[in-house]
Amino acid sequence: MVDFERTKSYVKKFKDSHKGLENTDFLVFPTQKEAFPKAPEEWHEDNIVPGAYYPASNLVVIVSEHNTTIKDLNKTLRHEVFGHLAINRLDEADKYDLLETIVEASSDSWVGKYRDYLSMTTYQNLKDKPFMLAEEVFASTAELSFSEIEPYKSIPNPNLIQSKEDLLDLIDSLKNGIHYGVLEQKIFPETNDAQFKALRFQPKTTKAIEKDDVDYVEINLAKSININMERTQSLSSNTKERILAYGSLMEDEALIDAVGSTDKEVLVSLGEYFQELSQSDYVDYEAFNNSQTQEMRR
Numbered sequence: 001m002v003d004f005e006r007t008k009s010y011v012k013k014f015k016d017s018h019k020g021l022e023n024t025d026f027l028v029f030p031t032q033k034e035a036f037p038k039a040p041e042e043w044h045e046d047n048i049v050p051g052a053y054y055p056a057s058n059l060v061v062i063v064s065e066h067n068t069t070i071k072d073l074n075k076t077l078r079h080e081v082f083g084h085l086a087i088n089r090l091d092e093a094d095k096y097d098l099l100e101t102i103v104e105a106s107s108d109s110w111v112g113k114y115r116d117y118l119s120m121t122t123y124q125n126l127k128d129k130p131f132m133l134a135e136e137v138f139a140s141t142a143e144l145s146f147s148e149i150e151p152y153k154s155i156p157n158p159n160l161i162q163s164k165e166d167l168l169d170l171i172d173s174l175k176n177g178i179h180y181g182v183l184e185q186k187i188f189p190e191t192n193d194a195q196f197k198a199l200r201f202q203p204k205t206t207k208a209i210e211k212d213d214v215d216y217v218e219i220n221l222a223k224s225i226n227i228n229m230e231r232t233q234s235l236s237s238n239t240k241e242r243i244l245a246y247g248s249l250m251e252d253e254a255l256i257d258a259v260g261s262t263d264k265e266v267l268v269s270l271g272e273y274f275q276e277l278s279q280s281d282y283v284d285y286e287a288f289n290n291s292q293t294q295e296m297r298r
Contacts, residue, residue, distance in 0.1 A: 002073060004030045007064040014077055019181030024085065028062045035063045051076040053084035054192045058185060060085065075143050083139025086174040089183040090155065098158035098170070102134035110164040111137070142171045152176040152183075 002010070008028045015021045029035035033044055035052070050066035053059070060080050067073040087095055105112035115137045119127050122140075126133040145168055155177075156170050177183030 001068055002064070002070060004028070004064045007062065007067060007073060010070070010073055011062055011077070014081075018081075018179045020089075020178035020183055021081070022181070023058065023185075024081075025057070025059045026062065027059065028064055031065050032063050035061050051080045053080040055084070055088050055185075055187065056189050056192045058085075078142045078145055079139045081178070082145055082171055082175045083142035084135065085185075086142070086171065086178060086183075087135060087138055088185050088187040089174060089177065090158070090186065092187055094155065094158050095187060098138065098161065099131045099134040101158060101161045102137050103130045105161075109162065111161065111167060114141070114164075138167070138171075141167050144168065145171045145175060147172050147175075149179045150176055152180050 011026050011028050015024065015026050027035075032047075032049055033039075036044070036049070048066055050063050050072065052061045054061070060077075062073070062076060062080075067076050087098070090098065102111055102115060105115060107113060107116055115133065118137055118140060119133055123133055123136050126136060141164070144164075147168075150172070153173055153176070155173050156166070158170065161167055161170065174183065
């Protein structure tokens with residue numbers, strides 16, 4: 001049995017043993033209610049949360065009452081640190097490629113089977129949020145990383161992830177980089193959920209946002225806030241394909257018909273469907289939809 005004081009001591013030793021965690025804060029709480037005091041009572045009744053990572057503040061939270069053995073504690077630390085924290089030490093493009101690879105993995109592959117299993121069990125609430133689910137697949141796989149620390153090597157190509165071993169190789173590389181302090185946080189979302197905002201409604205057939213894309217269609221956003229952009233900039237070459245992909249995803253026949261023309265002026269006239277991305281490449285839906293409550297994720 002690991003009590004509260006021993007949990008705090010163990011977590012401190014874990015942090016101190018990895019040079020790359022010097023700027024990461026760790027907080028240990030005796031109970032879940034103390035860790036998440038603003039969560040409603042029914043949320044606490046329906047969820048058991050042993051830990052959490054908040055990327056906006058680079059904070060790891062550990063709940064002592066749900067980590068009663070060293071085995072449990074190590075599992076939670078691997079999930080939060082070598083999973084959620086580590087993935088934000090990838091370049092943005094690499095992170096999005098990795099998540100998309102997991103989203104699109106065949107159900108016949110280990111990655112696809114594990115994703116489908118988690119969507120039917122632990123993370124049923126993320127069935128319609130494929131990229132959030134994909135990160136939980138990554139973090140849950142990190143729980144299976146038992147390898148010893150080795151000299152840091154370059155990060156494997158996320159696009160080449162095919163198997164459990166491939167995913168673990170990537171996780172182990174990130175773990176080694178964190179241990180030696182050679183990998184710093186590269187993705188800094190303004191809010192803890194913002195990193196998924198530009199991806200949440202992205203269909204499988206499209207790639208992640210490119211920095212030089214000034215035009216990016218977000219139908220869900222446009223429908224909810226009635227954007228009317230007065231813009232005449234030329235559209236990027238793949239914008240029409242993205243609009244069609246979104247139209248198909250949303251079953252918006254009117255939109256599909258409208259972009260059926262090859263005339264770019266027709267596409268420009270659909271400015272209300274365009275949201276120009278900020279320099280951070282993120283769309284903060286909370287700013288437009290106050291009814292959305294920030295979702296906690298393990």
